[in-house]
Amino acid sequence: MSVQAAAAPGAAVPQKDFVEQTYTKVFWRLVPFLMLCYVIAYLDRVNVGFAKLQMSQELQFSETVYGLGAGLFFIGYFLFEVPSNVILHRVGARVWIARIMITWGVISGAFMFVNSATSFYIMRFLLGLAEAGFYPGVILYVTSWFPSHRRARVIAVFMSAIPVSGIFGNPLSGWIMDAFNGAHGLSGWQWMFLIEAVPAILVGAAVFVYLDNKPADAAWLSEPEKAVIERDIAAEREGKTESPHSIATVFRNGRVWFMSLIYFAFVTGQYGLTFWMPTIVKASGIQGNLNIGLVSAIPFLFAVFVMILLGRSADRMRERRWHLIVPALLGAVGFVVAASTGSTVIAIAALSVAAGGVLTCAPLFWSLPTAFLAGTGAAAGIALINSVGNLAGFASPYVIGALRDSTGSTAAGMYALAVMLVIGSLCVFVTPKALVNR
Known part of the structure; x- marks a missing residue:
């Protein structure tokens, strides 16, 4: 039976409503769960910005x-x-994202034992090793379920986990640090690391049960629905020139x-914002960890x-x-005004x-490389772009400090x-329109 016939019996091509219903079903099955995973991942990655408010003073850490x-x-x-x-x-x-989440959860909780600059450096390095592959892995995973012209909205919703983690995570972190400070001889920042590590381990175990590797494995999709997705993905891959x-x-x-x-230029702005937001808000005159968390949730x-x-x-x-x-x-203008x-x-x-x-910028950016990368080349290419771009996550907080x-x-x-964001926008401007608009 042909894909067209399987997808919409009696029609030459799948009916538009059926196709839309299929992708809506896939969206609601996968994207909210993946977004939850990223909320937890991002919170465990950047909650050190809140820990800094107590930890730096207690352990005598300079801004650098x-x-x-x-x-x-x-x-x-x-x-x-x-x-x-590539793994x-x-x-x-299913297996690899579960492994990543459980590993980073254990390491994130172990941050409560940091007692020196050296142990702080080691634990941050190990957390990076543990989490490596999660974000580009999800981007790669999405390419197996959605064609490129549907991905910007999907990735935007997935990446809205970054601000969502700030909306809920910043007040939560501030509250934990104030409410638990001194309990059982531990500082508030130690309790914050311990408590916020638990969801990563629990949701990581759930990943193994909930996710399917590809549409063909999904028992919750009908055969016609699988055929629609596989047809669209196959048609898209035929037009890609990369090996x-x-x-x-x-x-x-x-x-x-x-x-x-x-991506390096855009990530510079992203982590400059997320790692230093609590410090910037505190410098503006807001006092108290919970208040800082509530105000920093607004942006x-x-x-x-x-x-x-x-x-959309x-x-x-x-x-x-x-x-x-x-x-x-606009991001560049916002930074300049906030600084002035x-x-x-x-x-x-x-x-x-x-x-x-x-x-x-980041979710819209990923529509570019996924438009021309395929197969193992996509796995390596997405990871390479993400890893090189995320070196800005090293440079940005260090330079600001x-x-x-x-x-x-x-x-x-x-x-x-602001300067880096302008550079990134100029690079997008000179990118061939045929690549950008797909």
């Missing part, structure tokens, strides 16, 4: 020590990213490295709406260039614009973030 430790996560992440994603491609997302089996080809591909540069709440709105718009219009350039430039004003209200409003802009130590202010660092 904190920035270096926060960034070392991405060195471990970089070293194991490509091999981790995921071979063994399947589906050569990892070496990916490393020699200039386009892949150019994508890495664009992330705004970012959720911007991400979803622009993701990009898919509907099938336009990527200006949907990337405009939020990047003396008003708490204006600073928070500007940070909201910065968050909406910079956090929107060093600038803050030398100048006594975060303003210089925020200006640097």
Whole structure:
């Protein structure tokens, strides 16, 4: 039986309503769960920003020590990213994502035992090793379920986990640190690491039961529904020029490295924002860990709406260039205004614009490389772009910390973030339109 006949009996092609219903079903089955996983992952990655408010004083960490430790996560992440994603491609997302989550949960909880700069550096590096492969693995996983013209909205909703983790995680972290400080002889930041590690282990175990590696494995899809998805994915892969089996080809591909540069610029802004948000909000005059958490949730709440709105718009219009350039430039403006004003209200409003802009760039960006990478080449290419781009996660907090130590202010660092966002937008502008708009 042909795909067309299986998908819509009596019709030459699948009916539009049936196709839409199929992808809606897949969306609600997979994307909210993957988003939950990423909320937990991102919270465990950046909750060190809240721990800093107590930990740095208690352990006598300078701003540079904190920035270096926060960034070392991405060195471990970089070293194991490509091999981790290639392993995921071979063994399947279900097993490998479950392994990643359980491992990082254990290591994140062990942060409660950090007692020196050296142990802080080691644990951040190990956390990066453990988590490597999760994010690019999910991006790769999505390519098996959704064709490229449906991915911007899917990835935008998935990546809205970043601001969602800030909306709920920042107040939670602040509350834990205030409420549990001193309980059973442990500081509030130690309790925060321990408590917030538990969901990663539990949800990691659930991944093994809940996820299916590909549509053919999904008992919750009918045969006609599977046929629709497999037809669309197969048709898309026929138009990709990259070798589906050569990892070496990916490393020699200039386009892949150019994508890495664009992503590096956007990630610089992203982690400059997320790792330093509590410090920036505190510097604006807000006092108390819970209050800092509540106020720092405002920019992330705004970012959720911007991400979803622009993701839908990009898919509907099938336009990527200006949907990337405009939020990047708005993010740059937000950083400049936040760094220049003396008003708490204006600073928070500007940070909201910065968050909406910079956090929107990443999900829309992934429509570019997934449009021309396939097979094992996609696994290696996505991981390479993500790992190189995420080296900005090392550079950004370290440079901001060093600038803050030398100048006594975060303003210089925020200006640097704005410059990187402008560079990223210029690189998108010179990217061939035929690649961007698919």
